[in-house]
Amino acid sequence: MDRDIIPVGVKDFQIDLFEGQYAVPKGMAYNSYLIKDEKTAVVDTVERGFAGEWLTNVERALGGAKPDYLIVQHMEPDHSGSIAAFAERWPEATVVSSAKAFSMMKAFYGDEYAERRLVVKEGDVLALGNHSLRFIGAPMVHWPEVLFSLDETTGTLFSADAFGRFGADAETSGPDVMAEAKRYYFGIVGKYGTQVKAVLKKLEGAAVNTICPTHGNVIEDGLDKWLEAYSKWADYAPDCDGALIAYTSVYGNTKAAAELLAELMRERGCPQVSVMDLARSDVSEAVAAAFSFGTLVLASTTYNNEVFPAMRRFISELTERNFQKRTVGIIENGSWAPQAAKVMKAMLEKSKDIVFAEPTVTIASSLGDASRAQLTALTDALCAK
Numbered sequence: 001m002d003r004d005i006i007p008v009g010v011k012d013f014q015i016d017l018f019e020g021q022y023a024v025p026k027g028m029a030y031n032s033y034l035i036k037d038e039k040t041a042v043v044d045t046v047e048r049g050f051a052g053e054w055l056t057n058v059e060r061a062l063g064g065a066k067p068d069y070l071i072v073q074h075m076e077p078d079h080s081g082s083i084a085a086f087a088e089r090w091p092e093a094t095v096v097s098s099a100k101a102f103s104m105m106k107a108f109y110g111d112e113y114a115e116r117r118l119v120v121k122e123g124d125v126l127a128l129g130n131h132s133l134r135f136i137g138a139p140m141v142h143w144p145e146v147l148f149s150l151d152e153t154t155g156t157l158f159s160a161d162a163f164g165r166f167g168a169d170a171e172t173s174g175p176d177v178m179a180e181a182k183r184y185y186f187g188i189v190g191k192y193g194t195q196v197k198a199v200l201k202k203l204e205g206a207a208v209n210t211i212c213p214t215h216g217n218v219i220e221d222g223l224d225k226w227l228e229a230y231s232k233w234a235d236y237a238p239d240c241d242g243a244l245i246a247y248t249s250v251y252g253n254t255k256a257a258a259e260l261l262a263e264l265m266r267e268r269g270c271p272q273v274s275v276m277d278l279a280r281s282d283v284s285e286a287v288a289a290a291f292s293f294g295t296l297v298l299a300s301t302t303y304n305n306e307v308f309p310a311m312r313r314f315i316s317e318l319t320e321r322n323f324q325k326r327t328v329g330i331i332e333n334g335s336w337a338p339q340a341a342k343v344m345k346a347m348l349e350k351s352k353d354i355v356f357a358e359p360t361v362t363i364a365s366s367l368g369d370a371s372r373a374q375l376t377a378l379t380d381a382l383c384a385k
């Protein structure tokens, strides 16, 4: 990274659930950056509980100087929570942000810094001396006020939440990093594929060589891999050709059907088959897995004339995030009035480009000859495509 750009963020290893719902066993980083130049700018703040540690980091990086600007790219409190602490510490500094963000600042914190602010928009340039920051609108990635800042001097993109990941660990590459980036993407940004594609288009032709997101690690190596991944995810295209079989089971009979289907598909040479018990899996991992594969099989018992609660939540999490372009197989179980298939199909009826594989498998309490034959036929359908 350019030597004028100094990370001043913090790492949160106490947090259990990010945004109140995502398990983060490796913690969470709230990144912030200082750009030292003739004028000095701080990009984004951190979660309020870390204000003291962050101010210390900023002061140390400043080395006795005073900051001229605080650039607020995104108003979600994990990044805006220490604006007031900054404003109080450095009352001469100018707060730079979008008009929408200043409205949010007033709503969140009761101040929009009218006497000391600079409102910027897409295409505006903030000259710091050697470094020039061009602002790029990134609306709905994943909030409406978001700006990216591109340092055109060094090719450094400050990308707000985009290209972030769960985890505050020191890893910068490898399968865990990309897995956590994918779980983060589909959890936080997944609904907004169209908007992600729009901002990726704006970046085409920009000479970006470093990405500084507000979560995770600075990206310097493998930049193409990240951009390709974001492009694919924004397009809701699967990463691989295999299948996720997601099941809920009360007494093990629906589980047995899910496992039998996996066995049959593997025997047919289906490249990768993953089986998840939704009641015992992290739902954000299940969501990321569903978006990874081209095929999803849903297997649920009928419960209260509906589907099992974990299955209902899982499908809702998918449809909220624009789940689409997939082949879906359905397995239901019911001891007297099976309803799960009808309910699961209805939950997906507004999802685009979903092809239901036939047949729908119906289990009457436990696997029998008829349901085994249906599973074989479903295997034929899924593995033929």
Ligand code: FEO
Residues within 6 Å of the ligand: 074, 076, 077, 078, 079, 142, 161, 214, 215
């Ligand atoms: Fe990391 Fe949307 O805040």
